[in-house]
Amino acid sequence: MREVEIRDDVIRLGQLLKLSGLVEHGAEAKEVLEEGLVQVNGAVETRRGKQLTEGDEIVLGSEVVRVVTR
DSSP: OEEEEESSSOEEHHHHHHHTTSSSSHHHHHHHHHTTOEEETTEEOOOTTOEEOTTOEEEETTEEEEEEEO
């Protein structure tokens, strides 16, 4: 698992997928979410706008990232 640092207290899932490098662009984020390939804290998530906060864990394939704040 690796940590992804965010500046604010909240980040949207689509933005985090790009920031973490799990996807290259927004269209790819939309695609993997629509296909049900992303989990947030163990539950499948399909909303790009899902708000994430410190400690949330995101899984895409074999990649796992945790949100941390500065």
